[in-house]
Amino acid sequence: YSSIILLAVLFWTACSSPVSNTPISIIPAPAKMEIQNGSFSLSSSTKLVLKDEGKFSNEVEFLQITLEHALGSKISEDGNGTEIELIFDSQIQAAGAYQLEINSDKVILKAGDPSGMFYALETFRQLLPADLEGSKTSGEISIPTVSIEDQPTLDWRGMHLDVSRHFFSIEYLHRYVDLLALYKMNKFHLHLTDDQGWRIEIKNYPELTEKSAWRTFNAQDSVCMEKAVEDPRFNFEQKHLREVDGQTQYGGFYTQDELRELVAYAQSRHVEIIPEIDMPGHMMAAIQVYPELACIDNPGWGELFSTPLCPGKEGVYMFVENVLTEVMDIFPSKFVHIGADEVEKSTWENSQACKSLMAAEGLKDVEELQTYFVERVTKFLKSKGKEVIVWDDALNAGIDSSTYVMYWRNWVAEVPERIAANGNRMILVPGNPMYFSRLDAKMYPIYHLPLHGKKYPEEKVNLIQGTQAALWSETVPSEALADAIIFPKMLALAERTWSSPEVLDWESFKVRLQTQLKRLEALGVKYSYNVTKELI
Ligand code: TNX
Secondary structure, three states: OHHHHHHHHHHHHHOOOOOOOOOOOOOOOOOEEEEEEEEEEEOOOOEEEEEOOOOOHHHHHHHHHHHHHHHOOOOEOOOOOOEEEEEEOOOOOOOOOEEEEEOOOEEEEEEOOHHHHHHHHHHHHHHOOHHHHOOOOOOOEEEEEEEEEEOOOOOEEEEEEEOOOOOOOHHHHHHHHHHHHHOOOOEEEEEOEEOOEEOEOOOOOOHHHHOOOEEOOOHHHHHHHHHHHHOHHHOOOOOOEEEEOOEEEEEOOEOHHHHHHHHHHHHHOOOEEEEEEEEOOOOHHHHHHOHHHOOOOOOOEOOOOEOOOOOOOHHHHHHHHHHHHHHHHHOOOOEEEEEOOOOOOHHHHOOHHHHHHHHHHOOOOHHHHHHHHHHHHHHHHHHOOOEEEEEHHHHOOOOOOOOEEEEOOOOOOOHHHHHHHOOOOEEEOOHHHHEOOOOOOOHHHHHOOOOOOOOOOHHHHHHEEEEEEEOOOOOOOOHHHHHHHHOOHHHHHHHHHHOOOOOOOHHHHHHHHHHHHHHHHHOOOOOOOOHHHHOO
C-alpha cells in the first residue's frame, strides 16, 4: 500500500478539489485515502438509508444535527435524491475503525461499532465546505468523491482543562467537547479542584462551592487580565463575577445536573470525561473551608507548595470518600484521577496524627505516608470498580502497579522507565511540549512527540496508552485566551494520536491546517493568528 499512501499524500498537498471550495484537508490524516475525480451532491432531498441494525441511532442523530447545521434541514428515509447509507459491518473489528466511500450518487459509511460510525461522520463533516460550519446554505452541497479506510492508532487521545485556576463556563465545556470530537479525540481530563477554586457541587459539603468557588482578584490575575484586555483579538470580557459585602468576587462552579448533562453530551460525541480531584496537595480550596482537614492550624503556602490534606487524620478519609462518592455518581468513566502531585510534606513531619499513623503502619518517612494515602484512596475507588490515575510524582515511594500514571515531569530523568519498571500503564503528558499554556509550546514537537525514549524497554511499549496535552489556567483568565492557546496546537496532537506513523507527514499537515483554520474560524474559535510564525 505504500504507493497508495504516497499518492494520497501527493493529492492532499497538490489537489484542490474541482467541485468544492474546500480542498480535501482531513485532520487527523486517515490511514488510507483515494481521491476520485467526481462529486456527490448533497441536498435536503438526499435519502437516508439505514442498514445499521438499530445500533447507530445516536450517530444518525449526529448526522442529522450536522446536516441541519449545514443545509438547514435533516434528510429522511423518504428522500428521492442521492443517498447516504449507514451500514453496520461486523467485519470491521477495530474499535473506532470505519470506511467511508463517496461516489457520485451515494455516500456509504460503514463501521463495526458506534464510535467508528461517529468518526466516519466527523470525516464526512470535514469534507463539507468549511464555511458551512458558520452559516447554512439552502442549496446543494458538492462533496468530492473519495474512498477512505481509517482507524485510530492510540487509545488515549486527550485534552485536559484546568477549570480551577480560572473558571470556564459550562457552555465552553460543551464546545470543548465538540472540538475534541471534530478531531477524533476521545478523552477530556477535567481538573475540577485546586488551591484556587472548587468547581464541582458536592451536596454533602455545600460550602465548597458557596465559598471556595469564589475569590477576590489577586495581583497576578490582574497582570494577565490586563494583557488579555489589551489584546483586541481576545474580546476579553470578565463574565464570572459576584458581589459579596460590597466586594467583587471572581469564580463559578458547575452544578451536578450541569455536569451530568455535559457527560451525556460528551458520551454522544464519544468523548469520555475523566474527573480529577487533586489530593492530598492542591487542596487549599477545601482546606480554606474545612481547616481541620490540614495537619496545621494556619494552612497556606509552605516551602514549595500549598498545605495538603493531613493523611494522619481519619476525618480526611471520610471527607475524601464522601466527595469521591458524589464524583463517581456523576462521572461514569472507569477512571478517577486523584492527582497526587506536588505535595508539601513538611506539615506532616511535625504532626502528631501523622506520627501515630506512621508508627502504627510501620511507615518510615513522609514519602511512605504519601504512598499510604494514595493506596488507601485507590483501594476505596477500586472497591467501587474504578481505575485510578495519578501524576508521576506519586511514584516516589512506590504505588500499586494497577494505577495509571500520567508522566509530566520531563525534566526528571527516566520517569517513564521507572513507571515501566513498576509495571504501570502510562499516559504521556510531558510538560514540554504538552503543557499548552507554556509560551514555548510549539506544534512541531507535539506532532513529533516520541512515545518513548531509547531506554524505555521495548517489551513494555503496550503499557503506553496514548497522550494528551494540558491546559493549566493560572495565566489564562478568559475563554478566548484559552482558545488561542489550544488552537491550532490541538490539531497537531489529534493527528499525532490518531494517525499511524506511516501517514504522519508534517509538510502535508501544515497545508491541511490552512483549510482547518477556516473551519475553526467559521466555528468561532479564536485560534492564534500568525500561526506559522508564532507557534510552529
Ligand atoms: C504543575 S502538572 C502542576 C500544576 C500547574 C502546572 C503549571 C501538575 C501535575 N502540577 O498544578 O498548574 O505545573 O504551572
